[in-house]
Amino acid sequence: MARRNEHSKDELQRLTLKAVKDFLTLYPPQELSLRKVAKLIGYAPATVINSFGSYGELLLAANAEALDELHTLSAVAIRDENNPQLALRKLSRVYLAYARKYPYRWHLAFEHRIPDQKVLPEWQKSRIDRLFALFTEQLSRTGAQRTLQDIHIASRVIWAGVHGICLLAAGGGALQEKHATGEQMLDMFLKNFMGSYMKQEKTYSKLSTEI
Amino acid sequence: MARRNEHSKDELQRLTLKAVKDFLTLYPPQELSLRKVAKLIGYAPATVINSFGSYGELLLAANAEALDELHTLSAVAIRDENNPQLALRKLSRVYLAYARKYPYRWHLAFEHRIPDQKVLPEWQKSRIDRLFALFTEQLSRTGAQRTLQDIHIASRVIWAGVHGICLLAAGGGALQEKHATGEQMLDMFLKNFMGSYMKQEKTYSKLSTEI
DNA sequence: TTTATAAACAGAACACTGTTCACTATCTGA
DNA sequence: TCAGATAGTGAACAGTGTTCTGTTTATAAA
DSSP, X not given: OOOOOSSOHHHHHHHHHHHHHHHHHHSOGGGOOHHHHHHHHTSOHHHHHHHHXXXXXXXXXXXXXXXXXXXXXXXXXXXXXXXXXXXXXXXXXXXXXXXXXXXXHHHHHHHOOOSSSOOOOHHHHHHHHHHHHHHHHHHHHTOOOOOHHHHHHHHHHHHHHHHHHHHHHHOOGGGOOOSSOHHHHHHHHHHHHHHHHTTOOSOGGGGTTOO | OOXXXXXXXXXXXXXXXXXXXXXXXXXXXXXXOHXXXXXXXXXXXXXXXXXXXXXXHHHHHHHHHHHHHHHHHHHHHTTTOOOHHHHHHHHHHHHHXXXXXXXXXXXXXXXXXXXXSOOOOHHHHHXXXXXXXXXXXXXXXXXXXXXXXXXXXXXXXHHHHHHHHHHHHHOOGGGXXXXXXXXHHHHHHHHHHHHHHHHTXXXXXXXXXXX
């Protein structure tokens, strides 16, 4: 049996990614396998590999879709928000909501490891950068006088904080936080960090000896 | 061949955990396997399973050792530090140093997922709690007048921030940050967060925390 | 219309993986 | 000396990702 030609190459990829996405909405990545994906879409395992190069690259593609989804949700959420601090807050809530609603996809998106020292594709890095950029843009709008480098660092710090908090609030395992909600942690984080961030004028690096 | 009796049950476990630890010092967890562990210690795969219950539980035990190591390093680092803010800074640096030096063990310690809905052992949770407690203690010493719940939340926020930053600074993959060092991010995070955290209510307890 | 070529798959085989279970040696206590 | 427990193995099993060979079909040229 060969050459069924029921789907074009693109259709087959979309079909496969949809199957992966649907699976990861309900079940963790560790329970997925190449052979299960193949069975889900009614093709042979080798066909899936033919289409994506390897199982790992298939996961990477699914990963990219999740990042796109998260980016779109974020962009929409802050579209009409003029106050940059409120926008940052909304951004963080979108992350938390996504991590809660699709823990497995969220988990895969940020924890997927490339097998060895393989260079991971540029389109993947650019997707991460695009997520960071959402924070950078809002920081630029705050009116605080900071260098570009400072804004860059601050955007990473905020992302890191939000990510860590989502890990505690929505990530399974031993890290699960019980006595504090994600919203509480996010609010305390942003309120304190931004409160101090807005007040200083000097670049941060000059203050390295203060503490 | 049976009953070699070269090692006691405890010795065998220590031997196995050492092999895992040594392996993870150089190679990522995904390259390890039950059969490799068995080969490393010169026993049959089934013997390792007999000893730990399953391969997953072996990883969990190795995990626990890493958490212990991190806790010990942290405790030592702040032993003679009276200034709680400086202690928090030192704590964060220990985390960063560990994540950089042993990325695979660090990675395993915090990203290891239990297979399904299996309840993960209490000794694992308590190890995480012990790590959090290091932050909580220092926060209690700052002199800032906060409720216990506030301190609890703040400790989680700080841990989350530190963890996220370590992910950016030392975690491989697409998250690797190039234009900012871990130290820069940690300092900006702690300085801003603590700066604002300390200031509320400060007028009532001014002298205690002035440097 | 016939023929060559390339594309689209499938199937079997390979080297792995973690786990189970029957089994055998060896040690220990009576 | 003789059970019984202990320590450990080896083979088998179901599953994994990947590779390679082969076959069917669509397409283009003659």
